Amino acid sequence: MTTIDDQFAPFAARMEKEGLPQLAIDTFKYYYERLVEGQTGLISEAEIEPVPSLPDADSFAADFAAMGEDALPRTVLLKLNGGLGTSMGLSKAKSLLTVKDGLTFLDIIAKQALHSGIPLLLMNSFNTQEDSLAALKKYPELWGDLPLDFVQHKAPKVVRADFSPADYAENPHLEWAPPGHGDIYTALITSGMLDKLIDAGYEYAFVSNSDNLGAVMDTSILGYFVEQD
Template identity: 50%
Template structure:
């Protein structure tokens, strides 16, 4: 049974715009009618070919004066143990995401007066505005030009489908509506009409944690020349991307559509994860023709498919997370099927460099990456592209940083680093090739990793444990090659369980 009136009253009391409320109530009523937003495999067809960025000509620089660079900045990064805007996290050499974004904008403005905007949330607005005091040219026009607020959605009590009530922590009764809210937020705030009135025609939108998403004149030129309302940047899926959303075409119409993992029925998961069948994923780097976008929203907010996420009302609380709730969300990229004639372009991976996990942050902070003259992270000359895999001991940023009190090891010549169990890296550690560091002990101080650890450049083979070694030192192992190193803690007599050991490949 739907409780639309109760939700509508709650949203009105919170001061939410009627247009947003109408759109959200529409999603809620679909949900109550049994619509879980699933997109069945039988309803779609794979996308087999797309134009590639390298084939596009350079666009006219004059287009920059009509363009907005808009960053989505509503996330707190709670999944990485953060309690403020994720974009305030230090990325490299003392610079945060927002530092590098601000420097990218300054670089662009050396040639053209590119407009810069942020979509913040009720959780990130204050911290972000305070941060930009170091960039006064941005903070001085904060309310007039830069910031607009993402809406907030009421959580749905899973048992009753009523608005959840959590008086001990009322903020937990609300959640972000997903980045698909950008369309309603721009419309309801008046920012979209303001931009059009000031002569802006195009917008480049991306996540604030994707520093690879810089303004590219080839894509801007293609958007302007094609007249498409929306252009989506996609990359070719790899093994690491098979659980993420993919691009497809609606069966019959051929219209491009986006299917997220939460929209895949369980029986279709094998097809969903088949990267040879569904080849492309959405980078969430999107380009818009603002005039065409406004035309589609002449009668209200852009209709988007529902995404249903199941959570606890207060997931951050270990003592009392509360009852199960549903969060009804939408995805920004899903607009590709709501905006007729939208297109997609295949771009290289360098344009998709998000930091969603400590694995990615660890690699980015290492010497394998440098910041180029456009303030964009790129692989250092001669560096491999390291893959870092941590276990749950390093899921949160404070735990990761506790392991690197002297800084991130050198990963310039690392192909893959796997760490399981707690360890501490000493100063001047270097990882070469493919290496596993395994500590099975759950008690005592974390062992220290020292020196240069060399592994295989191609295939990882795990050696037997070294039998005798002093703790907290890197040693030569008699069974290893001359360039190999192993680290171990003393064994407990008659047992190998709980043995902390660096294991690595023969080069």
């Protein structure tokens, strides 16, 4: 009888060959097992419960804003930059799409970071790292003591019919996919970036998608986190 370990062995071998860390392999195996068991990952409406209460940022005391200002030197701006713009005709990072006045998402992000004085950190994917870092070379002020990015892992694609690894002999690159934004926690650890941030004195990160230009740092909310710490 084939066990789940037997079924997963080809995936583990493929990931090990690519040099992926054990934590990434174990994380993928966890979700692979859920997939084979028939779980979809979907949460039905009947299972959803309303949050009983949330703090109202509009009513935060002025002290929170001051606390947030004090915490800015211990804060980084972390942008999730692993997605491609293929649906919009771009074979590069989505953040390299031109959006206004000849500027790309990444240009605007860089300017926002420089204006705020908060270090910029990208979580790239194997699809986006090279092009994104090349585009940021025009902003030498961003390149400081911290690395400008770390790379999320990649996950082997799974054949729906039999849960085997997908094979594309003519283009092995297509056998892999980015694992999604949730990989931020695993990738921060395995890349060594978490240790680098802690060693450099950073305690907080503002996290948002690279195509969400409306997401900006609110010092009152940062101060609330400081107060709750």
